[in-house]
Amino acid sequence: MAKTSALLATMKTMSSKHKVTRQRATRRVPASAGPADPQLIEDLVAANRILADYGVLDGYGHVSARHDRDPNRYLLSRSLAPALVTAKDIMEYDLDSNPVDTQDRALYVERFIHGEIYKARPDVQAVVHHHSPAVIPFGVTTVPLRPLYHMAAFLWEGVPVFEIRDVAGMTDLLVRSPALGCALAQTLGNKAAALMRGHGAVVVSSSLPGVVGRSIYLQLNAHLQAQAIALGGTVTYLDPEEGRRADPGGYQRAWELWKRKAMTK
Numbered sequence: 001m002a003k004t005s006a007l008l009a010t011m012k013t014m015s016s017k018h019k020v021t022r023q024r025a026t027r028r029v030p031a032s033a034g035p036a037d038p039q040l041i042e043d044l045v046a047a048n049r050i051l052a053d054y055g056v057l058d059g060y061g062h063v064s065a066r067h068d069r070d071p072n073r074y075l076l077s078r079s080l081a082p083a084l085v086t087a088k089d090i091m092e093y094d095l096d097s098n099p100v101d102t103q104d105r106a107l108y109v110e111r112f113i114h115g116e117i118y119k120a121r122p123d124v125q126a127v128v129h130h131h132s133p134a135v136i137p138f139g140v141t142t143v144p145l146r147p148l149y150h151m152a153a154f155l156w157e158g159v160p161v162f163e164i165r166d167v168a169g170m171t172d173l174l175v176r177s178p179a180l181g182c183a184l185a186q187t188l189g190n191k192a193a194a195l196m197r198g199h200g201a202v203v204v205s206s207s208l209p210g211v212v213g214r215s216i217y218l219q220l221n222a223h224l225q226a227q228a229i230a231l232g233g234t235v236t237y238l239d240p241e242e243g244r245r246a247d248p249g250g251y252q253r254a255w256e257l258w259k260r261k262a263m264t265k
């Protein structure tokens with residue numbers, strides 16, 4: 001209880017700090033970093049469609065990439081189902097998640113997940129937020145999601161769980177503010193992924209192919225782990241040393257296949 005009160009107090013301080021930043025930021029429209037590399041935009045469109053094809057994203061969830069011209073800008077679709085995203089839907093944001101040019105388009109309410117992670121993690125170039133049902137059980141029970149499949153070896157450092165109730169009390173569970181995005185980024189720490197209790201997950205990588213591969217195999221590992229536990233007996237997980245050695249990295253070979261399939265439909 002004391003821990004919760006302390007967190008809530010910290011959150012209050014963080015929240016008021018962020019409010020100042022946000023008010024200041026919303027008074028000015030951020031300058032554009034200039035047109036992003038068309039290849040990056042194409043890959044971001046492909047990432048949306050691939051993740052929809054694999055059921056990681058459905059009508060909801062989103063994927064973003066850091067702008068290639070300015071690390072203080074990121075690219076994310078307007079509010080739209082990922083399978084429908086095209087190049088003209090991609091918008092530019094600053095790291096406070098203010099759009100450069102809204103053109104009266106609707107924005108994802110949880111865009112702060114992306115901006116706050118890019119602020120906290122200079123190594124991250126791409127972020128996915130999804131609601132895959134497969135991962136939900138591991139966010140709402142005491143059973144931690146752990147890698148047992150070599151394609152998900154990147155999970156070897158552990159998968160923290162973001163408990164929004166600890167930082168904001170009763171909410172609708174959505175990351176609707178910079179302060180909540182910041183708290184989520186703190187829970188993620190230096191890890192590849194974090195679960196969000198009763199909501200979904202966030203996955204990060206140093207590239208778009210990397211974050212797509214990690215999102216697909218995180219979901220698959222969750223399915224396999226639930227199956228392994230259901231069989232009974234003892235489950236053998238990857239040893240952290242095996243995880244470190246087996247980390248598949250950028251998923252480049254699979255990316256070429258996924259992208260071609262997604263873009264030629």
Ligand code: MN
Nearest residue numbers: 110131199200
């Ligand atoms: Mn969400």
